[in-house]
Amino acid sequence: MPTVALARETDWAGWRAAARALVLAGVAPDAVRWRAGGAGDALPAAEGGFGLPRALVDLATLAFQARDPDRFPLLYRLVWRAHAGERVLDLALDPDVDAARALALAVRAEAHRMRTHVRFLRAGGDAGGGGRLIGWYAPAHFVLEASAQLIARRFPDPSWSILTPDGSAHCDGGDLRFGPGVAPPADDAALAALWGERGGELLAGARPGTSVPEAEALEEAPRPPDRPALGPVVRHVPADAALAEASAEAVRCRRCPLWEPATQTVFGEGPPGARLLLVGEQPGDQEDVIGRPFVGPAGQLLDQALEEAGIDRRAVYITNAVKHFKFVRRGKRRIHERPDPAEMHACAFWLDVERVRIAPRLTVLMGATAARSVLGRPVTITRERGRPFELAPGATGFVTVHPSFLLRLPDEAAKAREYRAFVADLREAARIAGGG
Numbered sequence: 387m388p389t390v391a392l393a394r395e396t397d398w399a400g401w402r403a404a405a406r407a408l409v410l411a412g413v414a415p416d417a418v419r420w421r422a423g424g425a426g427d428a429l430p431a432a433e434g435g436f437g438l439p440r441a442l443v444d445l446a447t448l449a450f451q452a453r454d455p456d457r458f459p460l461l462y463r464l465v466w467r468a469h470a471g472e473r474v475l476d477l478a479l480d481p482d483v484d485a486a487r488a489l490a491l492a493v494r495a496e497a498h499r500m501r502t503h504v505r506f507l508r509a510g511g512d513a514g515g516g517g518r519l520i521g522w523y524a525p526a527h528f529v530l531e532a533s534a535q536l537i538a539r540r541f542p543d544p545s546w547s548i549l550t551p552d553g554s555a556h557c558d559g560g561d562l563r564f565g566p567g568v569a570p571p572a573d574d575a576a577l578a579a580l581w582g583e584r585g586g587e588l589l590a591g592a593r594p595g596t597s598v599p600e601a602e603a604l605e606e607a608p609r610p611p612d613r614p615a616l617g618p619v620v621r622h623v624p625a626d627a628a629l630a631e632a633s634a635e636a637v638r639c640r641r642c643p644l645w646e647p648a649t650q651t652v653f654g655e656g657p658p659g660a661r662l663l664l665v666g667e668q669p670g671d672q673e674d675v676i677g678r679p680f681v682g683p684a685g686q687l688l689d690q691a692l693e694e695a696g697i698d699r700r701a702v703y704i705t706n707a708v709k710h711f712k713f714v715r716r717g718k719r720r721i722h723e724r725p726d727p728a729e730m731h732a733c734a735f736w737l738d739v740e741r742v743r744i745a746p747r748l749t750v751l752m753g754a755t756a757a758r759s760v761l762g763r764p765v766t767i768t769r770e771r772g773r774p775f776e777l778a779p780g781a782t783g784f785v786t787v788h789p790s791f792l793l794r795l796p797d798e799a800a801k802a803r804e805y806r807a808f809v810a811d812l813r814e815a816a817r818i819a820g821g822g
């Protein structure tokens with residue numbers, strides 16, 4: 387069984403070249419071993435080439451940065467199957483695709499966390515500035531290289547270095563170089579001392595170039611003017627031009643106080659021509675970090691329910707009544723708090739923009755906050771659930787529970803019963819939205 391030895395954990399170019407050669411030589415996934423570092427076997431000579439769906443390449447570039455040794459064979463299996471003609475990303479339930487998506491999600495979240503959490507101290511220079519900014523971060527995944535590219539684009543000046551246990555990134559005038567990692571310093575003073583002792587050596591050992599591409603599905607968001615000078619946020623750009631413009635404006639929204647403690651605005655996502663619009667309450671802890679609606683536990687439950695109801699999430703526009711995460715801190719945890727009527731009213735501005743632009747046949751209001759935001763009055767879900775009503779000429783409304791309600795139920799039997807009812811509501815919603 388041949389062994390492929392990559393130059394390092396983030397040797398994306400090496401992995402791609404090896405995967406291409408192996409596929410073309412007909413080497414099946416279970417007939418090859420992968421490792422990072424060490425010695426490997428010569429690759430078979432590769433003649434020709436083949437294409438892969440862009441979405442699969444994007445998924446692989448993200449999942450490749452996961453700190454998981456199984457990602458090399460996992461991604462090779464996906465490439466092998468895609469080359470054989472399988473439309474792997476179209477499969478509703480596939481363990482390989484699910485595993486790759488889970489890795490990609492974790493990488494995206496960690497890359498974002500790194501870009502927003504890394505803080506810098508100034509080494510050298512004087513009170514007037516100058517010197518070099520030194521940051522420390524211990525990423526859960528191999529996200530230094532891709533994140534450093536985004537940070538360098540956003541902050542080419544002044545000179546900065548980010549040190550991690552896996553490696554270091556150094557930027558001077560937009561010129562980015564990568565070098566060895568360092569052991570974790572105990573505190574800022576230890577970091578400053580470490581830089582004083584080893585900074586010159588780290589800079590001298592740094593080399594240009596990385597094979598890890600930036601995550602192309604992400605775009606750096608405009609930074610709100612009064613945010614810290616370092617710590618860019620990322621956002622997804624809607625396909626529709628007017629919605630893209632609105633989502634860029636919403637990044638700077640100050641209509642209510644919720645923007646301040648939150649990480650970023652979480653705008654809705656989905657195709658412009660969606661017949662079905664799902665409205666939830668507000669982003670949760672994970673959505674706030676990742677910048678996308680319904681990607682946390684409630685989102686995963688919603689995905690499962692949509693699938694059981696025969697609804698393709700990619701065909702639905704999904705958003706929240708309130709675009710910033712409202713929470714209280716308890717220790718290290720951020721505990722969700724329900725938005726108040728004034729906050730709902732303020733944020734209805736953005737929801738109205740989405741509703742007008744999408745103009746769905748059916749709007750499903752999940753939970754009391756979504757229902758109140760759209761209907762402008764308090765709504766008792768148990769009383770109004772499951773009964774379609776006219777929202778506007780040619781547009782129907784439909785009330786159901788929020789998936790997080792199901793997660794909070796302590797009793798498994800009640801949870802199963804309520805989940806079935808939720809799926810039944812979604813099936814009915816699909817029927818109405820489909821015009822049946």
Ligand code: SF4
Nearest residue numbers: 639641642645710733
């Ligand atoms: S929650 Fe809505 S209204 Fe309030 S600041 Fe955020 S985007 Fe603006």
